[in-house]
Amino acid sequence: MTLTLVTFVGLTFAVLVMLALPLLRRQGGPVIRAAFDMQVYRDQLRELEKDLERGVVTAEQADAARLEIHRRLLAADTEARAAGAGQGALPGRRGRILTTVMLAILLPVLAFGLYGRLGSPGYPDRPHTERMAEMLGLSPDQAKALRTTAETMTKALSDGSGKQSDWVALGQTWQQLGDYTKALNAYDQAAEKGPLDAASWASMGEANVMASNGQVMPGAKEAFLKALAQDRNDPRSRYYLGMAAVQAGDAPRGIAIWRDLSQDSPPDAPWMRMLRSRIAQAAQEAGIPPMSVSPRHPLDSRPVETVALPSGSAPPPDQQAPSEEGFTPDQKAMVDSMIQRLKDRLATSPQDPEGWARLGKSLGVLKDYDGSVKAYATAVEQDSKNVGTRLDYGMALLTRAENTKSPSLPDAFYEQAKWMETNAPEEPGGLYLRALAAESRKQADAAIALWTKLSAVMPPDSPAYAMAQDRLKALGAR
Structure with a gap:
């Protein structure tokens, strides 16, 4: 409590000093400034005459400069007179001292009064450990x-x-x-x-x-x-x-x-x-x-990948509450509507591998894993040579297995891995599917070779590289 009181008094004194100094200081600023300006202009006139004598400036240039300096000199003289007249109405030294004394008395009294009414001067400080415990949810x-x-x-x-x-x-x-x-x-x-x-x-x-x-x-x-x-x-x-x-x-x-x-x-x-x-x-x-x-x-x-949405279809994301997928209610309704329109179009024109792939991706977003896998399977059936669709199909199969807690990967997953081995052996995504397939079938040597190959083609700071390195360590690769 004593330390708090000493600190309070010290701060109050510092504030009083900062308030008092401007009041007690002699108020001669504007006059001094104007007088300084007038002296500068007079020196400029003398320098101008010397330049004219040395031939640095012509007579015409000197006349123009002299006229401008005289104008500024007159303006400074007018400013000095106005400042001197205005200062005559300012409080004298006795008035300034009286104002300072009143501030020195009223400021601490008002401060102590407000603190005594609104503060808690008798309340002890809480230890740091106690405050930390409360923040961490501990007693x-x-x-x-x-x-x-x-x-x-x-x-x-x-x-x-x-x-x-x-x-x-x-x-x-x-x-x-x-x-x-x-x-x-x-x-x-x-x-x-x-x-x-x-x-x-x-x-x-x-x-x-x-x-x-x-x-x-x-x-x-x-x-x-x-x-x-x-x-x-x-x-x-x-x-x-x-x-x-x-x-x-x-x-x-x-x-x-x-x-x-x-x-x-x-x-x-x-x-x-x-x-x-x-x-x-x-x-x-x-x-x-x-x-x-x-x-x-x-x-x-x-x-x-980002999908372009119709403009004006929904308000900004901060104006609506998002669902668990990150959608606002209006956006979720719009997604459902878009998916339904896509389903209707595919029902009438089913020969559309890109449309089926888009449907598979959209259904995956909505956690319809079975629907997503079926859509991708149709896309692969219609365009069996599309590497990207094969990769997406394989990832959809893997995602469904993980989310349904399936004890094993489906045969279709291994089929995609085998197709990648035959038709796109250097594709990084294919290496990933093939490595997972080899691990799942307990083929450690094949998995090590594939993870090593994936590491060689991926940037060292990429997640795929980090995962490949960790899988190699887990498999005991040297």
Whole structure:
């Protein structure tokens, strides 16, 4: 309380000094300025006469300059007289001192009075640990006990010993306490003792993001990609990789990743409200409707596709509540209408492979995985040599298997992988399908060869490269 009072008095005194100095200072500014200007103009006249004598300027030039300087000199003299006359009406030194004294008395009295009425001078300050506990959703006792546990574990592991699980547990404890730098250090120690599981990689990436003030740095991105290499559906990794794309200026890809996560998440998942808000915000800032962006998994390195929508069909995304797919109600209704029109057209003119492919993509967005697979199957049947359609068909089969928790991949998936091997052996997407097919059939050597080949053709900073490298490590490749 004493320190608070001293600080209050000190600040009050500083404010009074700043207010008093202008009042007590002699008010001669305008006159002094005008007098200075007049002296400058007189010096200019003398310099002009010397220039004329030396022949630097002609007589005509000198007359013109002399006339301008005289005009300015007269204007400065008029300003000085006006300033002198105006200052005569200003308060004298006694009046200024009286005003200063009144401010010195009234300002502290009013300040103390307002604080005594509106503030809580007798209320003690809350300890930092107590405030942190409240922010983290812990009671003070829980936070204290957790911190004691973390410090005890840190001391026990200070010599670098301990199992990987010990370091992971320490990282989780510091992360729960909000000390993300210490959490990240613990996860780093755990990673040095061998590959982590998907959940630990995701926690490590999240700690990195929090320690970097919300920025998804390269280290965090690498951790999330390693998590997805082991668990393709990990929601944290997919969310933060979408955020990384948006932060890097690639809003369409970020929205595509988030929409892919949205369509794979239960409507009541705890992250859905935040995810919908992120999709709407990114779409608004980028000036694109969310529904115009095709969903993409972070490990899918293909370019994100956007679909042109009819102008004026729906208000901006911030003016309506988006659904779980990132659609506003009007946009969802419009998508349903577009899909129905496409179905009607294909019913009357079924020989349209591009139309069937578009239908397959649209149904996949709406989580109609069976309908999506059937549409792509028809597209492949009508245009069997189209590499892009084959790849989309294979991905649709894979997505359906993952979302329906199928214990195995369907024969059609292996057929697409075999077709890619025969007709497009160097296609990166085909290498991806073939590698997954080989792993699924326990053909480790073939999978290693395919993941190695995919790594060689993909940029080192691409998700597909990171996944291929992780799959090679998981398969024990050297």
